[in-house]
Amino acid sequence: AAHCSWENRKEVQEIWHSVWGSQFAGRRVAVAKAVFQDLFNRDPDAKALFTRVNVDDMDSPEFEAHCLRVTNGLDTVIGLLDDATVLNEQLGHLHTQHEQREGVTAEHFAIFARSMAGALDQVAPCFNHRAWDDCFQVISDGIAHDL
Template sequence: MNSLILALVLCGTTVALSKFESSDHCSYEDADIVMKEWQHVLGNGQSAPILLRTANVIFSGLFEKEPTSRDLFTRVNVGDMHSGEFLAHTLRVMTGLDELINKLHSPAVLDSMLAHLAEQHAARDGVKHDLFYVFRDIMYSSLSQLLDEYNPDAWKNCMFHILYGIAGALP
């Protein structure tokens, strides 16, 4: 009987985690690929404008697919997506993602950063893990258009850890 309960719990956990599309885990090689491809996206020294354009694509897509998600960003003036407040917020999100990606080879540091971000997102009313799926899907679609050599498996393996680390405990 105990083994049946354990099997059911494991199946439930597997189903819950599969929503974030974990196809394995972020190996050192996967992390290396993601970090190199990310650097290719950012270019050479012009990362702020690229991060802002990427953020605009992601947040515009998020608001299009989940219109009620706009309400989560009223304190950063989402009503004017070109305002200094909103641009600063989106740049913080993208530079945060940049930092996380660049810590893929430092698991202890990455996990500490993810725990901090998880606490920050849990403290915000209305933030749900489903919004991270939308973020993920828009990001994957954008990367596939930006990169000539895009490795979706490496990105899925590594972004699972990042996104689940932030959103795994959210409702």
């Protein structure tokens, strides 16, 4: 079972900070797009879930805004890893939002985890896979364990 130890939380927060520091304003969208592109390469059928946000043109403002909602959502939960009570409340909220989207599954989150780790590995100076996987598991379990 995932535990996301104190050391791993610190590593994940540091990795996250190094990637999204405010000096890289445009980077969130670019990295998120690369993550979604990798997800669609691994699971082409998943693309249809994002029709409403104009996934057919990933450079469109609709899809870029979607990318920002997801990365901001991740930013929030990574910042909350040290506060279990509020973290669980926020994960519960994200769970409800994803449950309402017909067709989203826990398997999608497992693929997303791999796509995200691959992207961070390329942009974070010293990416620690074990720390990331350990803490991301807590996040994806909280959002998608029963989807």
